[in-house]
Amino acid sequence: MKNSIVTTNKNSIAAIKKTKNLLLAASSILAEKKSDDWVLRLWEWADSRDIAKEVIPRNKIDLLNLTNLQLYCKLDDSTNFLGNLSKLHTLDLGFVAGAQLPKWLIKLSNLSELNLRFCYLNILPENLFELTQLSNLDLMANELLALPDCFGNLTQLSELNLFFNNLSKLPDSFGNLTQLSKLDLCNNNLSELPDSFGNLTQLSKLNLCNNNLSELPDSLGNLTQLSELDLSGNNLSELPDSFGNLTQLSKLNLFNNNLSELPDSLGNLTQLSELNLFFNNLSKLPDSFGNLTQLSELDLSGNNLSKLPDPFGNLIHLSELVLSSNNLSKLPDSFGNLNHLSKLKLSNNNFTVFPELLTDLVKLNRLDVSLLSLTSLPNNIGKLVELTELNLSNNQLVNLPSSFKKLTKLKLLNLGNNQFTALPDWIVELPNLEALYLDGNPIVQERKIISELEEQGCSVYFN
Incomplete structure (x- = not known):
């Protein structure tokens, strides 16, 4: 009797294990079927829009390993199958008019680059600011009038392109973007910069050309890693003394402003190789200008200069010099030291x-x-x-x-x-x-x- 009970128990245990294994196998099959379901729906969607196989692979392994995706069609929540592309790190939706960011986008935890240029956006979708892992965001050529305070949530951004929008100011939270190394704000309507702008201490390239800036905050001098700075096409009448702190600058463009004088501290920018001061109101240059001994290209045309300082001859590495359209009638004796000049314009003096x-x-x-x-x-x-x-x-x-x-x-x-x-x-x-x-x-x-x-x-x- 006892042996019979033991045998029965063993048979029951074996039956339970077998049932469990069958259930696991069925679950795996269902999971696989579910996986195949979203893949099939994605392929069907891609076929209906004539999206090439080079863009969305029709091979499952290649699809699951997709890292870059460029689409020229609007996305909405009905395309939630795209949220399963977990290895995607670059998404390009440029030139998609009125592009929206569907809710499933936040599932792309590896997404680091997002392109929304030429999308005619006048406001930014709220879920954009949940993509806090973004390092590169391109919003060029939209119709943005303002940025919300939550823009400062994107603290991992290293490159940001806001070229050719209609921004009149930046939120104070903009200073939270402390990892930025490249920032393009060219062709907006900015009339001022927030003091917090000075927090962007990792910036190496900054483009602020063609705005309405009449002054710069002293905090700009905190951006000591800047190597390229474009302030052309603004209304600047002076530069702050802190400008001299930007000692890593190699390229500086101040074309088409209203500068009547330059601070002595400009002479601290001893790494400058290119300097454009064309079309300002300068009547003289500080003696410290002669400290800019690494300059190779200098444009001083379209000013009111009647003479050059004697230390001008220290700029011995100049290869291109434009002095056209000033009031010069003579050159300092030290000018003869500029024996590396290959291009010289003195017209209209x-x-x-x-x-x-x-x-x-x-x-x-x-x-x-x-x-x-x-x-x-x-x-x-x-x-x-x-x-x-x-x-x-x-x-x-x-x-x-x-x-x-x-x-x-x-x-x-x-x-x-x-x-x-x-x-x-x-x-x-x-x-x-x-x-x-x-x-x-x-x-x-x-x-x-x-x-x-x-x-x-x-x-x-x-x-």
Whole structure:
């Protein structure tokens, strides 16, 4: 009897185990079927919208491992199957008008990059701010008028693009984005920056061009990691003294502002290699300007400068210098130290005599001394043997010195609107001349020389 009971118990246990295994197998089959169900629905949806297999793979393994997805169609909660793409880290919905963010998006816990450019958004969907793991957010070319306070929740952002919106101000919470390294706010309507902006101490590239900024907060000086800063196209009349704290700057663009002077602290920016101050109201430069010894490109055109400080000659690494449209009538003696200059523009100033020290800048290959009142050129202009482009138009020149024939690398020579009545015979000996501008001169007849130049492949412009 006892053995019978033991046998019965063993059989019962075996039956229970078998039933359990069957239930587990059935559960696995159901789970697999459910998994296949969302995959099939996703594929059916993709087929109905002619989404290529390269975008959404029709192979299950490839689909489950998908990391980048670019779609040109609106998403809503009916597309919740996309929330199962758990390895997705980049989602591009750019150019989808009125793009919305469905609720399932927050399931994409690995999503780090989101592109919503050109979506015509005027407000941001609330669930965007639940994507706190985002590191890269592109909102370029929308119609945003403001950012909500909760924008500061996106504390992991390292790159943010808000170019070409209608933002008039930023929330104080913007300063919470302390991981930002690249920020583009160009082409908005910003009239001020919050003091908290100075918290963005990891910024290396900042673009604020084409806004309505009339002043900058002192806290901007906290952004000591900045290497590139664009403030062009604003209404700035001065820079804060703290600007001199931005000692890592290599590129600074202040084009088209209302600056009448520069702070002495600008001389602290000794790593600057490119500086654009075109179209301001500067009448002088501080002596500390000579500290910017790493400058290779400098544009000071369109100001009211009547002289340059003596230390200007310290900028010995300059290769491109634009001084056009100022009130300069002479250059400091130290200017001759700029012997790495390859491009120099002095047009539309008050020079009546060609600055002879320019003939020591023997690496010049492009020189513009147009729109001056020059009546002659120094004979030693022939020292500038590297010149390939020379603009002498709109002066009062009547002839060229004989040393001019040494400029054998000249490709473009503009003599337009001067007082030339004849051309020197040796002009045909400039072997590389490709374009010669003679219009606006009282030249009577030089058909033979012009024909010879044209036969050599030089285009002559003459009316």
